[in-house]
Amino acid sequence: MTWxxxxxxxxxxxxxxxxGGEPFFFRGNAVGxxxxxxxxxxxxxxxxxxxxxxxxxxxxxxPRLPGHATDYHDISRYRWQDWYAAVEDSLxxxxxxxxxVFVVGHSMGGMLGLLLAANTQIDGLAALATPVLFNNRSMAxxxxxxxxxxxxxxxxxxxxxxxxxxxxxxxGEDVIGRVRYDLWSTAAVGELFALSLAxxxxxxxxxSPLLLMYSEGDKTVGLTNRDYLLAHLKTSDxxxxxxxxxxxxLPQDSERETVFEQVADFIKRKSNPGA
Numbered sequence: 001m002t003w004x005x006x007x008x009x010x011x012x013x014x015x016x017x018x019x020g021g022e023p024f025f026f027r028g029n030a031v032g033x034x035x036x037x038x039x040x041x042x043x044x045x046x047x048x049x050x051x052x053x054x055x056x057x058x059x060x061x062x063p064r065l066p067g068h069a070t071d072y073h074d075i076s077r078y079r080w081q082d083w084y085a086a087v088e089d090s091l092x093x094x095x096x097x098x099x100x101v102f103v104v105g106h107s108m109g110g111m112l113g114l115l116l117a118a119n120t121q122i123d124g125l126a127a128l129a130t131p132v133l134f135n136n137r138s139m140a141x142x143x144x145x146x147x148x149x150x151x152x153x154x155x156x157x158x159x160x161x162x163x164x165x166x167x168x169x170x171x172g173e174d175v176i177g178r179v180r181y182d183l184w185s186t187a188a189v190g191e192l193f194a195l196s197l198a199x200x201x202x203x204x205x206x207x208s209p210l211l212l213m214y215s216e217g218d219k220t221v222g223l224t225n226r227d228y229l230l231a232h233l234k235t236s237d238x239x240x241x242x243x244x245x246x247x248x249x250l251p252q253d254s255e256r257e258t259v260f261e262q263v264a265d266f267i268k269r270k271s272n273p274g275a
Contacts (some may be wrong), residue, residue, distance in 0.1 A: 019178040020044045022067025024062040031271045032098030034061040034090055036109030039192055039247075040154070042069035044179040046106050048167075049251040052260040053267070059098055063090040063264030067188070072151065072181040075188045080195035087112045091120070102267050106251055107131065107221065108192060111199045117191060117210070118202035122268040124209040126263045129251045131221045132228055133198050134192075142190030155182040164252055178249075203232045210235065212267040213259060215243035239266065 021042035035050045043050075043062040054060045066082045067075030080180050087103075094101045100123045105113035110130030117125050138145060161177045168175045210233065214226045226240060241262050246253035251260075 016070060017064070018042065018179055020174065020176050020233055021064060021179055023064045024049070024050055024060070026050065026060040028054055028059040029057045030059075030097075030099040031057075031166050031267070032059045032061065032094035032101040033267065034087065034101065034103045035060060036087055036090075036105040037062065037065065037068070037108030038105065038109050040068070040181045040184055040188070041107075042179040044069075045107070046104070046250055046251050048171075049104065049260055049263065053104075053264060056264055056268070058267070059094065061090055061094055063087070068181075069179055070183065072183045075181070076150070076185040078188070080191040080198070082113055083108075083191075083195075084115055087116060089120070091116060092168070095200070101270050102126070104128070104263055104268070108195070109250065110166045111195055113131075114199050114201055114206060117208040118205040122208050124211070124267065126211040126213065126266055127207075127229075128213045128259065128263075129215065129227065129248050130212070130229075131222045132196055132203075132225050134196055139189060140184050140195065146186040146190065149185045150186055152186065153182065154184045156180070158247070160247060160253065163254065167252070167256075170219065178252075200232070204234050205227070206233055207235050209237040209266075209270050210239065212238065212240040212265065213243065213262060214240075215246040215248075215250060215253075215255070215268065217245050217259040218241070218248045218250075220248035257265065 012256050024047055033053050035046045037046050043064050046062055050060045050062045066086055067078040102124045103116055103122050104126045106128045110127030113125045113127055116122055165175050165177045205206040212226055214223055243255045246255045
């Protein structure tokens with residue numbers, strides 16, 4: 001093999017991060033906040049919330065989960081345990097620098113946050129539009145379906161992408177719209193389903209203070225998920241706030257400012273319990 005061909009093959013194998021899909025880190029005080037994005041998405045969907053929290057003085061880290069925001073083929077190589085290991089590592093990065101650490105997770109990020117809360121000590125979790133129940137029977141059969149239909153088109157054809165673009169323009173950011181995959185890996189969907197089962201099994205062990213945020217307008221994750229959590233969590237320190245208009249991407253949709261304020265207030269109160 002010639003050096004030119006070797007170099008070409010090696011270069012092609014390196015995943016390149018999608019514009020806007022980079023992780024973010026804001027240095028602040030001794031209270032750390034780990035922001036975890038959702039399935040098939042990127043840190044971009046939770047970056048505005050992270051910046052709002054950083055403006056309050058906190059140290060905020062938003063990692064990119066393995067297989068996300070590169071090429072849609074990449075995610076098929078990962079299992080849900082890889083995503084969990086990544087957020088465990090990220091939590092330890094913040095613990096090395098901060099006295100208290102909170103977690104904010106959107107959608108699948110909230111599922112990973114619940115696992116963290118069950119398996120390790122965190123000072124609080126804000127779970128946004130977090131699914132725990134999937135009634136789609138095909139999700140349980142992805143181990144076979146993936147060989148017949150390895151990818152499906154999940155393009156966002158709603159007006160939400162324009163909402164994001166308008167806000168990016170208002171903020172003076174590059175106007176690129178949502179940073180997510182349009183083609184979804186069937187194998188990865190199976191991992192999401194397996195993760196949901198692991199979360200259901202761990203709920204009784206969650207002891208951290210929780211803030212649950214859902215929306216009546218969410219067409220992806222319904223309020224039955226909120227009700228399931230409220231019924232199965234054993235901790236008594238659970239708060240919940242229900243939005244009216246937003247669809248699934250709560251940190252970027254029309255009621256995002258309410259999300260920012262609710263999450264910031266929750267962290268402020270829980271990080272200063274005697275105040």
